Amino acid sequence: MSAYDRDAERQRMLGRRTLVLGGMQAAAVSALVARLYYLQIVESDRYTMLAEDNRISLRLLAPPRGMITDRFGVPLAVNEQNFSVVIVAERAGDVQQILDEVGKLVPLTEGDERRIQRDIQRSRSFAQITLKENLTWDQMAAIEVNLPDLPGVSIDVGQVRAYPFGEAMSHVLGYVGAASEKDVEGSRDPLLTLPGFKVGKGGIERQYDQALRGVAGSRQLEVNAVGRVIRELSRDPGQPGREVTLTIDAKLQHYMHQRLSAEQSAAAVVMDVHTGGIHALCSSPSFDPNQFARGIGYDAYQALLNDERTPLINKAIAGQYPPGSTFKMLTALAALESGIVNGDHRVYCSGHMELGSHRFHCWRRGGHGSMDMVNALAQSCDVYFYDIAQRIGMDRIADMARRFGLGSRVGLELPGERPGLIPDPRWKRQTLKQPWHQGETLIASMGQGYVLTTPLQLAVMTARLASGRAVQPHVTKSVEDQFTETTEWPRIDVKPENLALVLKGMNAVSNTPSGTGYRGRITVPGMELAGKSGSAQVRRISMAERSSGVRRNEDLPWRERDHALFVAYAPAHAPRYACSVIVEHGGGGGAVAAPIARDILLECQMLDAARATVAQQPVSGSETGHEPALPDPDSGNTQEGAP
Structure with missing residues (x-):
């Protein structure tokens, strides 16, 4: 092959390789363009949402629990402000010194301090840590006055369940307490995942917990890469719990x-x-x-148990x-309805009744004598009811x-x-x-x-x-x-x-x-x-006790x-x-x-008579939007005259 032919063959080979290489480059560029199109156009919404989720934190808000009222609208279970003192560790400097200063204003037990130190270690330095809940107004005011000397400390205002009638209503209303693992299992309500969220633990609070609980709200917070809150973007307060009205007076x-x-x-x-x-x-x-709503201590709970x-x-x-003997009306009614005994049926009560080898005694040792049904009920003659029950x-x-x-x-x-x-x-x-x-x-x-x-x-x-x-x-x-x-x-x-x-x-x-x-x-x-x-x-x-005399209660x-x-x-x-x-x-x-x-x-x-009297009188309070007060039942009553 001549030199010319060899050069021509070499040129053709180079051309084919250039063509293949160019095709591969074009294919690569095409794939890259296609991928960019897919990510930026087709999947645009998805990646925008992921980016927002990385920037925005959605947090639940507990709605106000529904009120419980009596038949006249008197509040029996309400929500009150709950003042708490909190601390942000990174702003406090020497945390132990701050705790000592707070302890002079609000009592902090050894258990409180152990819990606080544990929470600080488990949380990020910018997170709020609760030092003490359920502050009195005076305690809250003392903290507020001393805030300039307590860096990192602030007052947080929440809500706590309150029962104005206290012990008088406890067995009807029950109480609220922290959701247990059993409460959370099988429930789809996101509210139960909130730290410290409380549910009904007895009485009406438990019976109508779902209605009283309400629907969770939410708030959107802008956060940085480490989770620090930058600002609040929006807030949905949710739906408050429903009001439950009882028949209780x-x-x-x-x-x-x-x-x-x-x-x-x-x-x-x-x-x-x-x-x-x-x-x-x-x-x-x-x-x-x-x-219970505010957190009962161990000793107090054991005393109740x-x-x-x-x-x-x-x-x-x-x-x-x-x-x-409160059951005797039903024995009497059963006897009358049977047709075996009528109201004129009489029984002689000698103080006991014999049945086989057993003796059944009346409460009156000497007996009541001849009894009909009305007198037997009035004097609660046991022998009379023994007789009709046997029949x-x-x-x-x-x-x-x-x-x-x-x-x-x-x-x-x-x-x-x-x-x-x-x-x-x-x-x-x-x-x-x-x-x-x-x-x-x-x-x-x-x-x-x-x-x-x-x-x-x-x-x-x-x-x-x-x-x-x-x-x-x-x-x-x-x-x-x-x-x-x-x-x-x-x-x-x-x-x-x-x-x-x-x-x-x-x-x-x-x-x-x-x-x-x-x-x-x-x-x-x-x-x-x-x-x-x-x-x-x-x-x-025993028979021996009856012979010697039944002991008095x-x-x-x-x-x-x-x-x-x-x-x-x-x-x-x-x-x-x-x-x-x-x-x-x-x-x-x-x-x-x-x-x-x-x-x-x-x-x-x-109470009925007093309310009827008030209802019949002109209501001067209607002009001011206030109802007249009812008589106070705490003053007691007597039987020496009509109310």
């Missing part, structure tokens, strides 16, 4: 709490016999829910007690008790309600694997043995007796604008004349001198009550004394309120529980 509740506080351990319920609304529900002793009178338990709905059997008695609300939960909107127990032969076979004995029917007929009820159930029973309707209790009047109260309740399937006879016996209990509740009567004309006393034994009385240790019970409705001629009272280990129902029920039912009617 705050003045009556406060009065009832004071009245029960004189007893070692007691519970009481007042219920509207027409609507079923609970106007007052108390358990004593109680506790201060404000302590170890108190033998169980202040943390709502005895009105969770205390289960033998109803004693009709336990199944009829149990059926009547369940019709009047005993033996199962009544469905009140408060957590922790207990069902009680109405036994019968079937229950004993299934539960204890034992046969039912006739003597157990006699014992159950007077509210002893296996029979257990709650004060709430006894109030429901009394309301149904007074109204003749299957009224259901409730404590919620409305949630925002959704009302729940009604007066439409079905009639209980009993003959009116039989019910009237039992109510006549209850009237005789309180308003005849021989009645066991006579000392607990109301003497104000038109406000009289009708009731039934009961004393429930908590120990067995006052001579027994507190735990061995009888429970004192009383149920009543008022006014006797036109029932409006039903009330039940139990005093644990209080002794005689007529002597101890009846006067309490009397005072409570009298207070109900006096």
Whole structure:
């Protein structure tokens, strides 16, 4: 090949290589252009959002918790300002010196200082660390005055749940506390992830926690690369919690709490016999829910746990007690409805009744003599009820008790309600694997043995007796604008004349001198009550003790004394309120529980009368936008005249 040909071949080879290299460069440039197009045009929105997320921090805001009010709009649970003192470590310089200075103005325990140092070590130097919460106004003012000498320290204002009525409302309202792991598990509410966010832990606060909680707000903060806040960009306050209105009458509740506080351990319920609304529900002793909302100390909590009178338990709905003689109305009604016994049925009470080899005693050692049903109720003759119970059997008695609300939960909107127990032969076979004995029917007929009820159930029973309707209790009047109260309740399937006879016996209990509740009567004309006393034994009385003389309750240790019970409705001629009272280990129902029920039912009617009087008078306060004040129930009441 000539030199010319070799040069031509070399030129062609170089040309092909140049072409390939140029193609590869063009392909690379094309890929780069395509990638740039994809990133800047197609994925523009996505990367803009990522950049913004890197610059903007979205933080949740807890909304104000909804208020809880009584039936007249009186606040029962509110939100108050919570002053806290906080510190930013990088601005403080010598943190320990600052803590010492703050400790001279606001007490800081060793535990507080350990927590503060731990939080400082775990957090960035520019983060706020809480030194002390729940400052008083004076403490907050002292910090503010000394801020020039406290670099890095400032006052932070938040909200804390407050309960103006304190112990009087604790078992109805419950309290709020920090969300537990159990609360957070399975919940999609982002509010639960907020540090220190509090949820309902009992009572209405727990029952309506979702409604009271509200919807989370948010705020957008501009932050730098290390998370330091530069400025706030926007704020959405969220949706405040809904207001819950209860059927509770705050003045009556406060009065009832004071009245029960004189007893070692007691519970009481007042219920509207027409609507079923609970106007007052108390358990004593109680506790201060404000302590829990602000953070109760270990020693204080242990003291509540170890108190033998169980202040943390709502005895009105969770205390289960033998109803004693307050159960006798149902035994009487079951007998009348059976057709086996009528109102003229008479029994001679000699002080005891023989059944086989066993003797069943009446509370009156010498007996009552010849008794009809009304007098047997009035004087609470045990032998009379032994007799009719033996005739009709336990199944009829149990059926009547369940019709009047005993033996199962009544469905009140408060957590922790207990069902009680109405036994019968079937229950004993299934539960204890034992046969039912006739003597157990006699014992159950007077509210002893296996029979257990709650004060709430006894109030429901009394309301149904007074109204003749299957009224259901409730404590919620409305949630925002959704009302729940009604007066439409079905009639209980009993003959009116039989019910009237039992109510006549209850009237005789309180308003005849021989009645066991006579000392607990109301003497104000038109406000009289009708009731039934009961004393429930908590120990067995041996034959030897009966022979030598039964020991009086006052001579027994507190735990061995009888429970004192009383149920009543008022006014006797036109029932409006039903009330039940139990005093644990209080002794005689007529002597101890009846006067309490009397005072409570009298207070109900006096408050109604006072409010009616105010409503009829010209309201001068309407011009200024203020309502006239109602009479103060704390001043007490007397029976020496009409209100």
